[in-house]
Amino acid sequence: MSSDVRFTDFKSDKQPTWCPGCGDFGTMNGMMKALAETGNDPDNTFVVAGIGCSGKIGTYMHSYALHGVHGRALPVGIGVKAANPELEVMVAGGDGDGYSIGVGHFIHAVRRNMDMTYVVMDNRIYGLTKGQFSPTSREDFETSTSPEGPKQAPVNPLALALAAGGTFIAQSFSSDAQRHAEIVKQAVEHDGFGFVNVYSPCVTFNDVDTYDYFRDSLVDLDEDEEYDASDYDQATEAILDNDAEYQGVIYQDEESTSYNEAHGLTENMADIPDGAPDDAMDLVREFY
Amino acid sequence: MHKDLNWAIGGEAGDGIDSTGKIFAQALSRAGRHVFTSKDFASRIRGGYTAYKVRTSVEQVESVVDRLDILIALTQRTVDENLDELHEGSVIIYDGERTTMQDLEIPDEMIGLDVPLKSLAEDAGGAIMRNVVALGVACEVASFPIEKLDESLEKRFGDKGTSIVENNKEAARLGQEYVTENYDHDFEYELETTDNDYVLLNGDEAIGMGAIAAGCRFYAGYPITPATDVMEYLTGRIERYGGSVIQAEDELSAINLALGAARAGARSMTATSGPGIDLMTETFGLVATTETPLVICDVMRSGPSTGMPTKQEQGDLNQLLYGGHGEVPRFVLAPTTVAECFHKTVEAFNLAEKYQVPVYVTSDLSLAVTEQTFAPEEFDMDEVEIERGNLVEPSDVEAWQNDQGQFQPHYPTDDGISPRTLPGTSGGAHMTTGLEHDELGRRTEDTDVRIEQVDKRTRKVETAIERENWEYREFGEEDSDTLVISWGSNEGAIREALDFLEDDGISVRFLSCSYMFPRADLTEEIENADEVIVVECNAGGQFADLLEHDTLSRVDRINKYNGVRFKADELASEIKDVLATGTEVTA
Numbered sequence: 108m109s110s111d112v113r114f115t116d117f118k119s120d121k122q123p124t125w126c127p128g129c130g131d132f133g134t135m136n137g138m139m140k141a142l143a144e145t146g147n148d149p150d151n152t153f154v155v156a157g158i159g160c161s162g163k164i165g166t167y168m169h170s171y172a173l174h175g176v177h178g179r180a181l182p183v184g185i186g187v188k189a190a191n192p193e194l195e196v197m198v199a200g201g202d203g204d205g206y207s208i209g210v211g212h213f214i215h216a217v218r219r220n221m222d223m224t225y226v227v228m229d230n231r232i233y234g235l236t237k238g239q240f241s242p243t244s245r246e247d248f249e250t251s252t253s254p255e256g257p258k259q260a261p262v263n264p265l266a267l268a269l270a271a272g273g274t275f276i277a278q279s280f281s282s283d284a285q286r287h288a289e290i291v292k293q294a295v296e297h298d299g300f301g302f303v304n305v306y307s308p309c310v311t312f313n314d315v316d317t318y319d320y321f322r323d324s325l326v327d328l329d330e331d332e333e334y335d336a337s338d339y340d341q342a343t344e345a346i347l348d349n350d351a352e353y354q355g356v357i358y359q360d361e362e363s364t365s366y367n368e369a370h371g372l373t374e375n376m377a378d379i380p381d382g383a384p385d386d387a388m389d390l391v392r393e394f395y
Numbered sequence: 396m397h398k399d400l401n402w403a404i405g406g407e408a409g410d411g412i413d414s415t416g417k418i419f420a421q422a423l424s425r426a427g428r429h430v431f432t433s434k435d436f437a438s439r440i441r442g443g444y445t446a447y448k449v450r451t452s453v454e455q456v457e458s459v460v461d462r463l464d465i466l467i468a469l470t471q472r473t474v475d476e477n478l479d480e481l482h483e484g485s486v487i488i489y490d491g492e493r494t495t496m497q498d499l500e501i502p503d504e505m506i507g508l509d510v511p512l513k514s515l516a517e518d519a520g521g522a523i524m525r526n527v528v529a530l531g532v533a534c535e536v537a538s539f540p541i542e543k544l545d546e547s548l549e550k551r552f553g554d555k556g557t558s559i560v561e562n563n564k565e566a567a568r569l570g571q572e573y574v575t576e577n578y579d580h581d582f583e584y585e586l587e588t589t590d591n592d593y594v595l596l597n598g599d600e601a602i603g604m605g606a607i608a609a610g611c612r613f614y615a616g617y618p619i620t621p622a623t624d625v626m627e628y629l630t631g632r633i634e635r636y637g638g639s640v641i642q643a644e645d646e647l648s649a650i651n652l653a654l655g656a657a658r659a660g661a662r663s664m665t666a667t668s669g670p671g672i673d674l675m676t677e678t679f680g681l682v683a684t685t686e687t688p689l690v691i692c693d694v695m696r697s698g699p700s701t702g703m704p705t706k707q708e709q710g711d712l713n714q715l716l717y718g719g720h721g722e723v724p725r726f727v728l729a730p731t732t733v734a735e736c737f738h739k740t741v742e743a744f745n746l747a748e749k750y751q752v753p754v755y756v757t758s759d760l761s762l763a764v765t766e767q768t769f770a771p772e773e774f775d776m777d778e779v780e781i782e783r784g785n786l787v788e789p790s791d792v793e794a795w796q797n798d799q800g801q802f803q804p805h806y807p808t809d810d811g812i813s814p815r816t817l818p819g820t821s822g823g824a825h826m827t828t829g830l831e832h833d834e835l836g837r838r839t840e841d842t843d844v845r846i847e848q849v850d851k852r853t854r855k856v857e858t859a860i861e862r863e864n865w866e867y868r869e870f871g872e873e874d875s876d877t878l879v880i881s882w883g884s885n886e887g888a889i890r891e892a893l894d895f896l897e898d899d900g901i902s903v904r905f906l907s908c909s910y911m912f913p914r915a916d917l918t919e920e921i922e923n924a925d926e927v928i929v930v931e932c933n934a935g936g937q938f939a940d941l942l943e944h945d946t947l948s949r950v951d952r953i954n955k956y957n958g959v960r961f962k963a964d965e966l967a968s969e970i971k972d973v974l975a976t977g978t979e980v981t982a
Contacts, residue, residue: 120799121837149824153659165826166837171818173658174828174838175651176681182615182648186655186663187818189639190613194659194818212651215644374637377660377817379610383779384636390604391774394594395425 114143117152119169125160126234130307130318133281134228135164137305138197141224141291142170147195154197155184157204160235161228161307164199178209181216181225185366188223190376192367195295196223203233206242206262213264217271220299222365226291227264228281228307231316238312248315264304265346265357274299274363276342277356280321281307286329286354293356299365306352321352328355337361398452400537400584401462404526405446405476406469408439414551415467415526416447417766419533420595422547423451424768426540427589431456431887432766435476438620438704444472453589456767457732457887464584465536467529471499481505484583488532490525506580508532510573519566520558527563531570538585541571594771598736598762598884599624599666601774602692603632605740606664608779611690612638613663615652617645617671620704621763622694625666646671650678650691657682657689660817662744666692669711670701676718679753681829683723685836686805686813686852688747688754688784690740695759707760709883709932715755716912716941722849722956724856726754727911731868731886733767734774739909741779746863749784750812750855757911759932762884787814792822801825803834807847811854831958842957849956856913865910867917872902878924880917882908882938885930908938918946 117139125131142152152170156162158177165172171194175183184198205213205227216225232250233239239252243264247256268276275297279287287305294301306321328334328345334355335341342358345351366372404415413434420430428451435446448463450456463480466473467488474487481487483504489496491509501507510532512525519528527548534541548563596604603625606614614633616626630640638661643649649665656663667675672693682689695711697703715727726746730739736758743754787795795814796802804825806813813834816823827836833844868886871879871893881889886907893903904924908914921927921942929939951973955961 150821151819152824153818154826155655165828169824170826171658171824172826173655173685174826174830175654176678176829179647179651179678182643182651183655183658185641186613186615186652186657187659188655189641189652190656190659190661190663191817191819211644212648215648370639371634372639375660375819376612376638376656376662378637379612379662379781381781383608383610383776387608387776387779388771390607390632391594391771391776394596394600395592395771 112143112146112148114139117142117149117168117170119167121166123167124163126311128310129160130230130281130305130309131160131164131228133284133287134226134305134307135167137279137281137284137288137291138199138226139168140288141295142195142197144288144292145195145295151193152195152197153184153187154199155180155187156198157200157209159201159204159233161199161201161204178204178207179212180204181209181212184223184225185216185219185221188221188367189372192222192372193375197295198223198225200227202227202229202231202241202243202264206264206267210242210262210267214267214271217268217273217300217302219366220272220274220363222299222367224291224294224301224303226294226303226305229264229304230307230309230313231261232309232313234309234312245315250312263346268302269343269346269358273302273358274360275301275356276346276358277301277303278354279303279305280325280354281305282318282322283354286327290356297359298361298368299363324352325354326351328353328357397462398454399450399456400452400464400586401448401450401460401480402465402533402537403446403448403463403477404467404469404529405435405444405473407442408437408445409441410445410469411526412445412447415530416449418527418547418551419530419544420449420766421550422539422544423449423586424593424595425546426543426586427591427593428453428586428768429456429593430595430766430768431458433459433761434764436705444470444476446473446476451586453587458891459888465533467526467533471495474499478502486536486582488529488536508536508574508578510570512570515569515573516566519569520562524563524566527566528570531567532574534567535571535574536582536584538582540588541567543588592771593768594774595766595768596733597624597764597766598730598733598758599694600628601733601736602666602740602756602758603628604774605737606690606744607633607636607638608737608776609662609741609744610781611662611664611744612636613653613656613661614638614665615641615643615649615656616665616667617643617649619668619671621696621760622666622668622671622692624763625692625694646674647677650675650682653689654678654682654687657687658818662688662748664690664692666694668694668696669698669714672711672714672718676714679725680719680721680723682753683725684829684831684852685827686751688751690743690747690754690756692740693755693757694763695757705760707932709759710937711757712911712933712937715757724752724852726750726752726859726913727757728754729757729883729909729911730762731883731907731909733762733765734769735909736762737774745780745782746859748786749782750859751784751815752855757883759884785812785814787816787820787823789820792816792820796822797835801835804836805832805848805851806834807851810858811851812858813851840958842959845957860913863913865913865915867915868907868909869905870907871905873904875902875904876925877901877903878920878927879903879905879930880908880927880942881905881930882911885932889930916945917942921946
């Protein structure tokens, strides 16, 4: 890994087609900064993206990348990391990809605790299909498929992660560029599954969860001297507090063991001999 | 007297039927006898009826027959279920002290051996060994050296300590002695032994062993009958070679995990059965269009839906050939024997990497649950070759970059096979996507690029058809006018059926196909035969449909796949073009 990598090295020459003002610009910039500042370069980085506006990120970033099917980005990332633990794996998706069609994989990825990073661009709306409610939309949020609001409780992704045994649970805001990049960087550095829910406003289809709303309501835990992210009870209280929006690392268990460590995954599985392994006849003899 | 002996133990699920049957099969194998096993079982943990059947001979055994010579019956139902297979002189071993077996009626012409299995087992150290007592009885009935059973008991119980092993040996002897002391009967069976060393394994294990031999280092799967043995085999073994198994939360995840590992450069595999294939079909198109080498095993069972999970069927062929929306290349291999499960798995990994395609290896329940003996040389590891295809050396990466220094993972080469770099390779960074993409792997809806990429993927298949051997296996009478064609696991039964037919003066030529796609062109063989019979374990005749399709006279075709619908004037002009070339349309 070279030390002179700049975050722009992670930028591809494709111009994003996100709407002007979309939160995803800021989210992506923070991801690129976090990767560069943690000593990674495009050739040792693997980005996996799901489907939706967020899923386009693989095209706008420069690295090894796979843009997969809807909701299944996490298992792809886990497979990449298992096969070559030397790679830096970052998975990106949206609230639909991660908390609706892919929520099963989300829970299992959290509890598996593979050493990788998951960044969710949460805009509380389906943007690419032009404005239907998402799993994080408010109960009374009016959309084309919820004229009177979804009338169902929104998913609390942080609580899901905590219940699934998450070891790094954080939240950031795409517009607070510096804090967002710092938080993603901490997620990358975390020895386990680093999960960051990023408020990434949709300026076209969501007129409720706007930049102004988040700017006015976000409380940065970093500014609260009493807050200790290693304290499970404090984290639980913050995560289940429905009357506030928090920014920062909400919970981190630095003592946890990552999946790769627990399973002794250290080798690059791509390296194999030209023929069967030397002692492969032992496998046959087992059947005597 | 027959050359082969058919033996079975049956009872309720939970009675240790499988484990006992395996011990006997192993003893026979150790004695240099060939073995072919089958199972009657249901998807339940306790109760019902389950049986483990062993057919053995000094010659290779390739199938099962409807004849049962020795039956250990732990339940009345075991006898009832097998009445059709039992015959005059069949020996039924049972425990008349068991309350449910007291009224057992042995059909007149058969021999009932009432042995107090449980009591004798208790004498040897525990009622749990009653099945082993029965094995001792079976050794006596079949004049089989009990020392060979000892070897098998040592293998099975060795890690539980010497006293357990000795108790089991004692239990077997008590069974044997009980027969000699209480029954004055000259049994007609005499199982001769040979000095040959055989290995005994089933199709799932052969697939797992083939995978490790071929360099597979990553496996992800979700347990499902009858594919679970593949995962259980690999777990604890693949790690010795630096690999890993992940038990996924579902099959959607399993194939995506395997896809991720494959993108990272590992030889990667998942295995499942029909219901799992349905789920994996979602990601299958992604694997294929991103040109990711991946091996997917479908160990078929009866469908549709949950179907009959513990019963045999070859019903997934159409799903494997055509499953998924859109059109993408895939290869489909169907091993025809337990040994071929090993060889075809090795081959699948090479084909996957050489042509950067997903490869289905489809076996079925009958291969999965059959334990069969082979000479160990059948699995010659020195013959395993690893071919990784167009994997670009780090020093050659530059040659595959465009003039802006960007690596081109989907470059439309003449043979359709693009260069491949693995993550971590300097200068090789690239993306790929399930969207139609350009040579850089970036989304496109450009009509020309779309055609270029579809054609490139098609060209890979044409290249493979040209370069590889897609032959069938041939048996029987080469000059016969009667042609039997089959695919997959039916080979053994058909080969033995040919012997029966030959006894009746009927000669048959038999083609056993293991390549479903690409596959051999059988047009000439079919046209030259008077009678063509296609044998397969399904209702619709899916392979028969394929063969009929292959041998049809060709129609002319007009196709469009650039993403734009047909236009009337364009169509009229194309039809005129076809007519102008003067080809006749015959069907």
